[in-house]
Amino acid sequence: MDQSLILTLMAGVLAVAGTLFFVLKPKNQVKAPVIDKTQVQVDVEPVHFHPESLTESTKVPIVKKHDSPKLSDIEEEVTLTKALLKTEESFFGRIKKALSLGDTAKIIDEIEEILYTSDLGPKTVEKLLGTVRDKLSKSDLLDINKIKAALKAEITEILEPLHKAQATQTKVLDVVKIAESGPTVIMILGVNGAGKTTSIGKITAQLAQSGQKVLVAAGDTFRAAAGGQLKVWTERAQSASTNTAGSVEIFWPEQTTDPAAVAFDAVSKGKAQNFDYVILDTAGRLHTQSHLMEELKKVKRVMTKVIPEAPHNTWIVLDANSGQNALNQAIEFNKIMDLSGVILTKLDGTAKGGVVIGLVDNLGIPVKLIGLGEKIGDLKVFNYADYINSILGDSKK
Template identity: 45%
Template sequence: MGLFGKFKEGLKKTRETFFGKIKKILKGRKLDNETKEEIEELLILSDVGFEATEYILEKLETLDEDDAYEALKKVLKEILGNNNILNVSNNKPFVINMVGVNGSGKTTTAGKLAEYFKKENKSVVLAACDTFRAAAIDQLKVWAERTGATFISHQKGSDPAAVAFDAVNHAVAKEKDVVILDTAGRLHTKTNLMEELRKINRVIKKIVPEAPHEVLLVIDAVTGQNGLQQAKMFKEFVDVTGIVLTKLDGTAKGGIAIAIVKELGIPIKFVGLGEKIDDLKPFNAEDFVNALLEG
């Protein structure tokens, strides 16, 4: 199945619940007060959020096209279509710091990213920097075995920055292509967590000054507006460069993707569209919007 097919299948719930109705309302019609009110309600209900919804409606009014449906597709692609590609430099190692709250699918995403890079013929180091939870260490080890990645870990309760340092140091020594740091996500100790993430960044810069090259925030799409609040908090403390939106196939409110990009200005780099090892896909705005509206 191609990428569009995966998006189409993964966004089925959202399309059938909200965006399919928007298509019926707008297709072949100009935007008027009646249709504006109808789609405003549907957009907000789909977790697009108030700010992004107002922006979309203003743009549709400005465009004033005879087919508001086609205009909507243009607006959504414009919102979502910037800087989505993960540009992996040829300088080794390329370091990715994975952040996000516990339960967002962060460790699973780190494992699936390892598989993605393996298919790109890149060697990967997976680092278990969530030393607070023994289960997270064990889970990442399983992913390393499944994907053939090198696994770096310390004992439960160890300093996460020490694990990150060892992982990057190993990657430099062995000329590995990619290092993926799976960090903790304990929101109830927010201040400590953010200091921990900053310390990891400081420590790895001693080995690779430009690292981390990407800080990917993993958000569970099912959490909707809560996910947006999480993203705002992480952005405040850490230089988030991209979003990985997981469990898109499990929510009827896929509009959260639009809210995140519009309100935070952070591009979506990958999306999770299922449980299989290869169900983490690079984000493509055109395919996403077409799958959301066309079906």
């Protein structure tokens, strides 16, 4: 074909395409976004909240709906595997290295040392060690896959019975014991700084997202700033939820200094006003502070005057970084408060993630939820299979 004819044809095609582009382009794509400067505000970062340093006037920052993180935005951010990388390194990573010792007696000694320094507790270490010693032949001990399979089977035996029911669950709503009638009451307790208030914020956000009407009660009457901090979290929870059927309200009688009175009034209000959930925050305390433990018992007792089965869920919040201490705390709190679940926080970045196995083995109470960060979406239902795969370097995620 003649070269000039080809050029003419190409020019024609381009002209037609250009015309079609301008005719068919949707109108709203041409417009530049209009920014209402009065609505722009600095994002409130939900990290390292230090309520003590806030003054009365600044302690409740306003989080506007449009710029708050949505649960769906941040759901994918932290995976269990990512959070447990350090645990995997210091647990299975070290076992892998032990194989280079070549000698099976030395390998067993090294595995024993690793297990004892993995926050499992002596009873659980003996179980795992027994498996390695009794179920593996000399040649198996030189095969990392055989060791892994033996550990996996034993850890599964410990974790599976209490967590099978929640293996397919992803929502807080699905791991709560629900009241037969009236509001479901969740009491949250634990030592200072474990992550109680933060976890309540995260739980509330998820429940609101599931369309639930939630009343959060400021039962930490001990620390002056505690109510304000809880208020911030309830506002975040409300803002993070995109489900208009759900709602969040705080019960914070600022003049009340008795946590039992707060609990009683909150549960009464929850019942009278048809809330689906009442979640009670409590002040941090050590199990060795007997008067404060007595106080917790009283708080629990008064709620039964309104709803005999309340609290339907008594969850202890434990900081994974406390390792063996977390286990001791749980054992002691359980003696007095009859716990029904554990929220294990700060699993992100700790090397002490092995504590889960010891906790479940020694306590016989399920780990319901795990905290994987400081943001409102960083709370997941504990999945035992994912956990085991993560600490044994077998995760596909």
